Amino acid sequence: MPMVGPETVDQARLLRLLRDDGPRSRVELVDVLGLPRARFAAEADRLTELGLVEIAGPAASRGGRRSSLLRVGAQVRFGAVLVGDGRLRVALTDGELNLLTRHDEPVDVRLGPEAVVGRTVELLGKLRAEAGLARLTGVGVALPAPVAVRDGTPVSPPALPGWHHFPVRDTLAAELGCPVHVDNDANAMALGERHAGTGRPFDDFLYVKLGDAVGCGLVLGGALYRGAASGAGDIGHLQLTEDGPLCGCGNTGCVEAYCGDAALVRDAVAAGRAGRSTALADR
Ligand SMILES: [Zn+2]
Structure with a gap:
């Protein structure tokens, strides 16, 4: 089965715009992408042939050339x-x-x-x-x-x-x-928050995931930042103190050993047993 995917950076940018913002007119897309008109037409035609993009109808007139609306292919x-x-x-x-x-x-x-x-x-x-x-x-x-x-x-x-x-x-x-x-x-x-959540209006933000494991994702300049070895944002096992609590990874004092799920349960049980919280003791 053939692999179908955008073949150029421009095709990927065009698809990303249509995916994130919905249908847009060709005229607008040419402006936003900053591509020569002929080049844009070639990239859009290629994506249309692949079924990744389709024409959604005529665009509202801006008083100049007639334009059509493009959108992500209905079969995608x-x-x-x-x-x-x-x-x-x-x-x-x-x-x-x-x-x-x-x-x-x-x-x-x-x-x-x-x-x-x-x-x-x-x-x-x-x-x-x-x-x-x-x-x-x-x-x-x-x-x-x-x-x-x-x-x-x-x-x-x-x-x-x-x-x-x-x-x-x-x-x-x-x-x-x-x-x-x-x-x-x-x-x-x-990326999900950037696409459709609280991160949508922001080009630069930090997303922190708390759970069994602690991690974070960095969006900088509108794009995910992974760092040289894909490890940017890998904060769970940063060591805060050498004499901190034991972590699941074998080290001591990691971020996760303080605020991962297991650590929160440990602290809650300790607080309940020590009489520092009646609410926790009741549970
Ligand atoms: Zn650790």
Whole structure:
């Protein structure tokens, strides 16, 4: 099955605009992208041939040349996968990332990447079949792990034992026949906030994920910032003090050892037992 994806930076920029902002006129898009008109037409035609973009009708006249509205192709469907907190969540979206259908089930990540990635393929296949789709346009995967984004693999993930360097992206891409992108979950959540949440009006912000694991995603200048080794924002195991509480990673005094879920439960139990909080003691 052919891999279908934007082939140039300009095509990716055009798709991103249509995905994030909805239908826009050709005239407007030429202005925003700052491309020569002929170049824009060639890129838009190529995306139209691939079915990634389509004409949505005539644009409102601005008094000059007639223009048409472009939008993300009606057949574009993305798969979304989130692993974490004991759950495997999969979903399908349209080209503007509106949620169409989802499935959520418990998962034991200690079964290893083959089992979990295999189950992900099954579930996406099932959602795809139910939606009557021959294929997905692309799939995004969020893992509770540092991810070497260029390789599509988790790197020494404390929360995913046995997943180190497992080819998550390539395995899924081969099974599903579409492009796959794998990233750290806090990065994916930061992008989600940028696309449709509280981060939408801001070009620069920090998204902090608190849970079993603590992480954060950095959006700088409107784009995700990963740093040289994809580790930017990986704050969970920054050491605050050497004589702090023991962390799940084996070190002491990490951020996660103070404010991860397990640490909060530990402190709450201690406060209840010591009589420092009757509310906590009651629970
Ligand atoms: Zn740690």
